[in-house]
Amino acid sequence: MRIVVSALLSLTIGMGSAFAQAPATAPAKMTPEEKQAISKSCSDQANTKGLHGKERKKFRSDCKSHAGKPQ
Numbered sequence: 101m102r103i104v105v106s107a108l109l110s111l112t113i114g115m116g117s118a119f120a121q122a123p124a125t126a127p128a129k130m131t132p133e134e135k136q137a138i139s140k141s142c143s144d145q146a147n148t149k150g151l152h153g154k155e156r157k158k159f160r161s162d163c164k165s166h167a168g169k170p171q
Contacts, residue, residue: 138168145170 130138142163146156163169 138164141168 139160142160145163145168146159149159151159
């Protein structure tokens with residue numbers, strides 16, 4: 101009986117750590133076409149705002165991290 105309890109406890113602890121390491125939600129994989137569309141959308145938004153240099157680079161980075169949604 102003691103061995104069974106020990107085995108179950110070990111299994112429970114082992115599974116708990118495995119679940120703890122898994123991400124809550126896996127990020128969706130994007131196709132190259134989707135990434136390109138997001139990049140284009142962000143470039144168009146930056147053009148509309150007249151951004152250049154470091155400001156443009158920062159804006160595009162933020163924009164891409166929000167999947168190209170207008171900001």
